[in-house]
Amino acid sequence: MTLGIVMLCHTALHRAAQVARHWAVAGCPVVIHFDRRVPDSDRAELVAALADLPDVRFSARVACEWGTFSLVEATLIATTQLLRDFPGADHVYLTSGSCLPLRPVAELQAYLAAHPGTDFIESVTTADVGWTIGGLNKERFTLRFPFSWRKQRRLFDGYVTLQRLLGVRRRIPAGLVPHLGSQWWCLTRRTLEGILQSPDRARHDRYFRRVWIPDESYFQTLVRKVSAKVESRSLTLSKFDFQGRPHVFYDDHLHLLRRSEAFLARKIWPDADLLYATYLAPADPAAARPEPNPGKIDRLFAKAVERRTKGRPGLFMQSRFPTKARGGNRAAAPYGVFEGFADLFEDFHPWLARVAEARVHGHLFAPNRVHFAEDETIFKGGLSDSATLRDYNPRSFLTNLIWNSRGERQCFHFGPNDAQPITLFLAADPNATLMIVSGAFAIPLWRSGRPVADIRAEVARLQKIEAEFIALLQAPETKARVRLWSLADFVEDPVEPLHQIVDDLNPRASHRMTELPSMVDLTGFASFIQELRNQGMQPVLMGDFPTEIDRTQLRDGPSHSQQAK
C-alpha cells in the first residue's frame, strides 16, 4: 500500500522541504500547497531544493486565511491532484509545514495496513465538543461569517451578535450532521473520492464557504456520509492552550514527544534543530512499536492551563496581581491569629506550638519590631524584623510570610496595641482563622499595678481599637473564620474553647489534649473593672464579670490554673 502526503505550507519553508524529503525518500508521494502569499522567490528556492524528487509535486495556489474556506479549498486542490497523479496512493495524510513525523514512516504504513479501510479523523458532534473557544460551535454552522476574525474582529463580533439578535439562521443542508474535529486527518482513497466526487459537492462547498473555521468541520462532517469505518481520533499530536492557540514544541520537548508515541506532532518550532535532527534521522528498526498514546502527556498540558488561568493562590509577583474577587485578598495557606490569649495565659505560646504542631510567632505586628518565632531577626525568604519595612507594605509582608513557609502552619499573636492596617486584609482572607478573647488586653494593664486613674485612658484607647476590629470581623464581607469570646465567657469555661482551637488548627491531632496552659490568676480583676467604671469609663468588651458582691464566691470556686482532666 502507498501513503500519500498533502502538506499545507506558509512559513519556515526550509523545514517543510526537509520533512517533504523525508516522506518522499520513504516512498510516500507528496503534494505541497503553498499559501499564495508566500513570496515567489521563497517558493522557487524550495521547488529547486526538491527538484531531484519526482514524487514531490506542487499544487495550484490559494491565498489562505485562517478560519476561512480557503484552507479547505487548498486541501481539496492538493488532495485531488494527489489522487490523480498517484493512483497507487490508498491513504492520504493531511499535514502542515510545521508537522514532524515522530515515528518511522514504515511504522505508520504498517499501522495503516493493519487497519484497512479505516479513516483516522477526529469527528465529534457539535453537542459533545468541549474544546471550542468563544462559545461558537453549533453556531459555526448556522450563522454567516463574512468578516475576518483576525483583521475585522469588531465587525465579526458585531455581526454575530446582530444575527443572534435577529434570530437569523442558515439552513444546514439536508443529510448533513455537523461534526467538528482536528484539522489533521488521514483518510482512505475510497472516502476521499466519495467526498470529492459526490454529486452534492458543489452544494456542500457553497454551504461550507460561509461556515466558520470549515477546516475543522468540512471533512469531519462529510466523512460521516461516505466512510465505512471512522476511527474518531487524529494521528497527529496537536495541543491547544486555553485560548485555542496551538502549543509549539521545542527541543526540550524531545522526551515528552517520545512518551506520546504519536505518529506526527504539530507545531514544531522552526528552529528546534534537535527535534528535526532526531526525528528525520534514519529509523532504528529495532525500536518497539507501541500504540499511539497521546493521553500520557495530557497532565502536563492540563497543569499549564491551570498555571495560566488560576495561578498559585497567595502569590503576588510581577506577572500575577489579582483583583480582590479573583484571589487578591488571600494568603497562600491557612494560618491562625490569636488575640488576647497571650495576655490571659502565662505559657500560651509554647503550649500552642506543641498542640497545633505549628510555628507560633509572637506579635508580628508589634509597634517596635516584628516578633518572629524563636526571636529571629531575619525570617525565611529574607523577611526583616524592621517594623518600618513591615508597615510600609503590611499585606506583602504577611502574604510573603505565609508563602515562604508553605507546608508549615503559621500562627501569630495580634492585639489592639499592634499596627492595625493589616486588619482589613485579615478579615477578608478566607485562609485566616481568628481567635479572639475580647477585652483580655486589660489584663497586663491591671497587672502592671499602676493606679486605675493613670491607665483608664489607655484601656479606653485599646478598647476602641479592638471594638473596631471586631465590628470589621462581624461585617458581612468577612471571609475569615472568626471565633470570638468575651473575656468573662472564656474564663467561665476555658477548656471547651481551647479544645475548639486545637480542633480548628490541627484537626488530625491523634491524641487528646493532656495539658492546658495555665491561666493568669484573675483574683481582683472584677474589682479593677468596677474601678474603671467608677472612674467614668465603660468597659464593654470584657463581658459580664461578677461584681464586687459575687467576688468572694468566685474566689472560693475552682482554681483558675486549669490542670488536665
Add this chain to the structure above:
Amino acid sequence: MRTGVAEPRPPHACPVGTLPEPSGGLIGLWQAYRQRLGRRRLLARAWLHRRDLTCVTDRTAAVRATDILCFICLRNEARRLPFFLAHNRRLGVRHFLIVDNDSTDDTAAILADAPDVSVWHSAASYKSSRFGMDWLTWLMLRHGHGHWCLTLDADEILIYPYWQTRPLPALTDWLDQQGRDCFGVLTVDMYPTGPVSQGAHDPAADPVESLGWFDAGNYLVQVQPKLGNLWIQGGARARAFFADSPRKAPTLNKTPLVRWHWRYAYVNSTHALLPPRLNRVYDTGGGELTSGVLLHSKFLPEIIARSAEEKTRGEHFADGAQYAAYYDRLVDDPVLHCAASTRYTGWRQMEALGLMSRGGWI
C-alpha cells in the same frame, strides 16, 4: 551598572488586594490625553538629547527585520561586558546598540572589536538625560521600530523559563502568538557569601558563580494606578540598606522586552512605559503570565570603588543627597548574606519560589 532611578512619587499606590479599575468616561479620556502628552514630551526630550550622542561605530545596516536588538547605556563596564555580550548573544540577541557614557576603562576597546555592536558616545550628563533614557529612547525611535527590543543595564542578566534550551526568538514568537508585545521581569539582587569585596570575578565568567545568593521572599508588591504598572521593591537592598526608609528602596520590576513602536517611550528607567497598556505584564484574574528574572550583579567587588565615585559624581539619583547614607554603606564593604539567604540553582528554582512564572508556556 546604570541603575540610577528617579523614584516615582505617586499620590498613592495600591497594595495587594485593591487593584483599582481603570477610570472610564470623561476622566478616563482626560487621563489618556494627559498620558499622550507625557509620551510626546518624552519623545521630544529624546529628540533634543540626540545631539548628546556622537556615533562611534554604526553597524545597524546589517540588522534584519526579524532581529532582536539590545539597547544599553553604560559607563566603565569592561569587567562585565564580556560575559554580558556572550550571554545575550547566546540568548539570540542579534545586535547591540550601546551608548557609552564617557567610559575611562577598556569598555570602548571591547565594543570596538565586536562585529554586532553599534556604539554612540556621550560625554553629557547621565542625570540630565533622564538617566540615559533620553539617549536610548532616541536610538530605539530610530532603530527599534518593529523589532523586539531588550533594554538592559550591563549588570543585569536576563533569564526566563527554559532559557537554556529556548533562545529569545522562541520566547518572542510565543509572545507574538499570544498577542502580547511586552514581557515583565523582577530584578533580583545577587550577593556573595561574605563581604562584597571578597567575591573574586573573572570578566568572562558568569558573575553568578561568585554572587550565588539572593533573597527569596521579601518582595513588596503594589500597583500604581496612574499608569497601571506594578511597583515592586524589597530584596536584599531593601532589607540591608532601606529598612528605615523603605519608600526609597530601589524599584525591582522591569519591562525590558517590548516589541517596539517608535511612538513608545519608557517613563522611568524600564519600570514603566507609555502607552500604559504596555505595563500590563501581569494577570489580574488570578492566573499567571510568563515572566522572567534579571539577575543583578551589582555586588561585585568593584562596587566599593564605584560607589565612592558615584557619590561624588551625583549622577545616579534625582535627589542624590538622600542617598548619601546608602553609598556610605556600600563603601563600607557590607555583608548581605544571612541565615535566610537562598543559594541560586537555576530558573526552575526561581519559578518554584514564585519569582518568575512560565505561565501557560510549556
